[in-house]
Amino acid sequence: MLQLLRLARIFVTVYRFGLHEVVFAGLKSPGLQRLLRALSFGRRFAEPRAVRLRRALEDLGPIFVKFGQALSTRRDLLPADIADQLAKLQDRVPPFDSALAVAEIERGLGRPIDSVFAHFEREPVASASIAQVHLAVMKDDPSFGAAAGKEVAVKVLRPGMRAAIEKDLALMQTAAALVERLWRDGRRLRPRAVVAEFDKILHDELDLMREAANASQLRRNFAGSRLLRVPEMYWDFCRENVLVMERMRGIPVNQVERLRAAGIDIKQLSANAVEVFFTQALRDGFFHADMHPGNIYVGDSGEDFGRWIALDFGIVGTLSDNDKNYLAQNFLAFFRRDYKRVAELHVESGWVPPATRVDELESAIRAVCEPIFDRPLKDISFAQVLLRLFETSRRFNVEVQPQLVLLQKTLLAIEGLGRQLNPELDLWKTAKPFLERWMQEQAGLRGLEERLRYEAAQWSRLLPQLPRLVHQALIDRSHHEQTLRELRALRRETARRNRLLLIAVTSLAAIALMLAWVFLGFPLPGRDTG
Numbered sequence: 001m002l003q004l005l006r007l008a009r010i011f012v013t014v015y016r017f018g019l020h021e022v023v024f025a026g027l028k029s030p031g032l033q034r035l036l037r038a039l040s041f042g043r044r045f046a047e048p049r050a051v052r053l054r055r056a057l058e059d060l061g062p063i064f065v066k067f068g069q070a071l072s073t074r075r076d077l078l079p080a081d082i083a084d085q086l087a088k089l090q091d092r093v094p095p096f097d098s099a100l101a102v103a104e105i106e107r108g109l110g111r112p113i114d115s116v117f118a119h120f121e122r123e124p125v126a127s128a129s130i131a132q133v134h135l136a137v138m139k140d141d142p143s144f145g146a147a148a149g150k151e152v153a154v155k156v157l158r159p160g161m162r163a164a165i166e167k168d169l170a171l172m173q174t175a176a177a178l179v180e181r182l183w184r185d186g187r188r189l190r191p192r193a194v195v196a197e198f199d200k201i202l203h204d205e206l207d208l209m210r211e212a213a214n215a216s217q218l219r220r221n222f223a224g225s226r227l228l229r230v231p232e233m234y235w236d237f238c239r240e241n242v243l244v245m246e247r248m249r250g251i252p253v254n255q256v257e258r259l260r261a262a263g264i265d266i267k268q269l270s271a272n273a274v275e276v277f278f279t280q281a282l283r284d285g286f287f288h289a290d291m292h293p294g295n296i297y298v299g300d301s302g303e304d305f306g307r308w309i310a311l312d313f314g315i316v317g318t319l320s321d322n323d324k325n326y327l328a329q330n331f332l333a334f335f336r337r338d339y340k341r342v343a344e345l346h347v348e349s350g351w352v353p354p355a356t357r358v359d360e361l362e363s364a365i366r367a368v369c370e371p372i373f374d375r376p377l378k379d380i381s382f383a384q385v386l387l388r389l390f391e392t393s394r395r396f397n398v399e400v401q402p403q404l405v406l407l408q409k410t411l412l413a414i415e416g417l418g419r420q421l422n423p424e425l426d427l428w429k430t431a432k433p434f435l436e437r438w439m440q441e442q443a444g445l446r447g448l449e450e451r452l453r454y455e456a457a458q459w460s461r462l463l464p465q466l467p468r469l470v471h472q473a474l475i476d477r478s479h480h481e482q483t484l485r486e487l488r489a490l491r492r493e494t495a496r497r498n499r500l501l502l503i504a505v506t507s508l509a510a511i512a513l514m515l516a517w518v519f520l521g522f523p524l525p526g527r528d529t530g
Helices: 002-016 030-039 049-060 062-071 080-086 098-109 142-147 161-182 191-206 208-221 256-261 266-284 321-335 339-348 358-372 382-395 402-421 427-443 445-519
Strands: 117-120 131-138 151-157 242-246 286-288 296-298 308-310 316-318
Touching: 002 049, 002 161, 049 062, 049 080, 062 080, 062 161, 062 191, 098 131, 098 151, 098 242, 151 208, 161 191, 191 208, 208 242, 208 266, 208 286, 256 266, 256 402, 266 286, 266 308, 266 321, 266 402, 266 427, 286 402, 316 402, 321 339, 321 427, 339 358, 358 382
Parallel strands: none
Antiparallel strands: 117 131, 131 151, 151 242, 286 316, 296 308
């Protein structure tokens, strides 16, 4: 019953904001189109459709807001005006009651809050749709290990969030199935796959142990680096619904005047942002994929001065070695303006149909990318470049790879940060040396040395087994050849028996026919009965 009421509210919201013209514009059925035109007869809306869609999602609640945020990264699926508006969605969710937060923390840790924290601030410092954060100080208890006496940030999930998410996800899955069946573009848009990806992202964010593990991996990847600082996770106090980590101090990255006043080198900071991104994506294949200003700070004191500080690790992206190699070759080909190589890479990777003409794809990519080179960041809109690339992708039936969607979102975030910090930043010149160095490490002598060293551990186990494995392979081959000989002999014998059987059946049929003529009184052919 509650699901029906929720569904009814969604339909009312769709109608109230005039979204039926957006949602059902591509319907296959002419009858449904006529019905919707009748329902919208005489209605006029002052706001554009994209603005109305954004407002409707905000009205439906935090889960739909997050879905809109996720959709905003899929510019390959959405019109430009809708993607731009969805990108403006923010989690404007009031904090939940502190007493509930305390109860949830105590439930997760299995002990009273006063036995863990010497001080706990009941007023949260941050609140979003999934969780909120409180500041605290750990008790100086030797059994707490590295956490003893430390200033910490305590992240706690909203109570009852999982059940609410499951209900809304069930509705989204139903809606996606209907869109796939009723829309003309339903199959190309793959709505069920989009909702499934959103389902995975949401459930990952609901498990704070997973977030803590993500943070720990990123911290290990940048151990000793002057570029990026990741807070330490205190594992003895991390649970699925509670996360306790080292408290970070710094200036939000979007407060540029404060950064300048603190004496931070803005140009160097912006260049470091590019290196941090490519290091995460290409060196490690593991990157922070939620880099909005609320999650990124800059250290303003001590050893963290001028260093990027990352927070909130619920969403991370991963890339395989093949993905990394493909991306690095693409980036380098772009930077070198080798559009033919870019087109060839698309064909080699299977992202476009094999019959695609490389010269036509090369020409289309050149038309998109050539205008942006040798220009400062302030004169380049990556959003527009990506939009035109996606239009090209649709024309050539390019399959957008799901694992690269988060990377695209992160690259757009880097664009936003770079534009705020240093509009003169030349992304191409900043990134090119890093990419060339990375490719040399992968494809050059150093890369070969690294791979040989990595495989050496396997050789020590495999080399003693080689004689036995070779012997086994020879035996297997001998057995295989023997089996083939037996099969050929069996096939010849079967053919011979089939021929004999055919002769026997034909002979019996002839005899039966002759007997029938005799017993039924018919004269045999060629015999004179006169």
